[in-house]
Amino acid sequence: MSRKVILTCALTGAGDTVGKSEHVPVTPEQIADNAIAAARAGASVVHIHVRDPETGQGSRDVALYREVVRLVGESDVDPVINLTAGMGGDLVLDPHNPTQMLPGTDLVSGLDRLPHVEELRPEICTLDCGSLNFGEGSLVYVSTPDMLREGAARIKELGVKPELEIFDTGQLWFANLMVEEGLIAPPPLYQLCMGIPYGAPVDTGLLTAMVNMVPEGTEWTSFAIGRDQLKWVAQSVLLGGHVRVGLEDNLYLRKGVKATNAQLVERAAEIIDSLGESVATPDEAREILKIDTKATV
Template identity: 75%
Template sequence: MTDTIITCALTGAGDTVRKSPYVPVSPEQIARSAVEAANAGAAVVHIHVRDLDTGQGSREVALYRETVRRIRDSGVDVVVNLTAGMGGDLVIDQEDPLKPVDGTDLVNGLERLPHVEELLPDICTMDCGSLNFGEGSQLYVSTPDMLRAGARRIQELGVKPELEIFDTGQLWFATKLIEEGLIDPPPLFQLCMGIPYGAPADTGLLHAMVGMLPDHAQWASFAIGRDQMRWVAQSAVLGGHVRVGLEDNLYLAKGVKAGNGQLVERAARIVHDVGGTVATPDRARALLGLKEVGDA
């Protein structure tokens, strides 16, 4: 087995703040949680930010700026992965489908990147297609034109895109981006399982999706909720990397709410138990083709 990179998705943008006291909201809390995850074995931290008053997900550049500054000033070595998926939410009015309603936050592909342009993280995410996002009338919108424009700009910035794959058609399209030269090698895929209504958390489907990946790709996968830890084992055994964190799951065990550090510790133990080695941040940089700390 190769070294396994553990990513910790620290907070996400979902309505989870009221469900657990451990979900970080402020830049100080998110940065503290990043340090906690890194000390527990996470080589990468995946970062959303939240509105300080409502706790809801935000695209405010100042919040990203403060969060990243605090992480970098902490002295703890960790690879920074910023979401670039915010700005894709469309909620449809059933009576007038052309009239967006509360909850809509929809901008073009380039308008989802100002924090990436300013802060130049090691990695940023690209959600590689549109999706019926759960029940009701919410869509996540990410069209081929949006994705090509975003991929081109991310490439110009020298940031590694993490190709977020929520279903097999998105994987198909991501391989086209690679063929078109818009993704520098090695490509990095994140196979996102169990999010209604994308790819279900089915082990047979995970095997099939891994089989669809291009040669020399780096990949990880995760599943949400109670499937999170068994997906760590599935991914590691198949030779992939893993993701845990409060964005995807709030519990360490039934009825036991977790912090990010505890989830990373559990993931690291699973990786070791199946015969793997947990990658350091520098090893993660080497595997993903990122710059080493101190490189120009």
């Protein structure tokens, strides 16, 4: 009997990708349309960031999240709703005077990253499990142990399942500690994020080592960015995990061919099927993750 694999589509992210592909959704209507198309193509879960419709930059505006969730909720599909709660951790420092914050900084407390989760009560929200030098330059993503414990406790109170975003082995160590401390309701859901500079590199041996650190009873997903995205679908499935694709992490279906979210979902579903497994329906994903609540519309 085939295993049910949860297929997540990360629709848009907050990166500087809007000018790189005409398929990256920006407005709430575009993001919702992409979510609906991805679900029709087979996505079990849609992972949602929102963007400022005027600038295309990532946003924490609750009204934008509210509109996306409403539009998806009124459609003919019912994917599991996963809202990012990672926005608000960006710290850009002057390298010559690190006491000075530079433009691009968007740094708030762990609880202040949750207003849209408080209001909309999505089925899943993300929780980034540590601080990270994020790419070149002077951007640091800040998520301290105190912030994480406070955020995890509040997310648990809300009845929302946290997807623990893990960018390196130290973050995996801390995620395991939060599970041990009872801050994460069972079953835990881990997302092993590969290839984001400068976290865990795209390496099959490292993925295997990280999977070996995952606590028993945990549901886990892994993804890799860019040209490694689709091959990582196979890597994750072969090691017993779930998968994620989408324009947040990769803009191409193949070299020189720009993708839509729905096309990436279709290709991922083909890979899963070719390995003898099957894509979980949204309700099957809810059963696997022990989710019994739905986002407020």
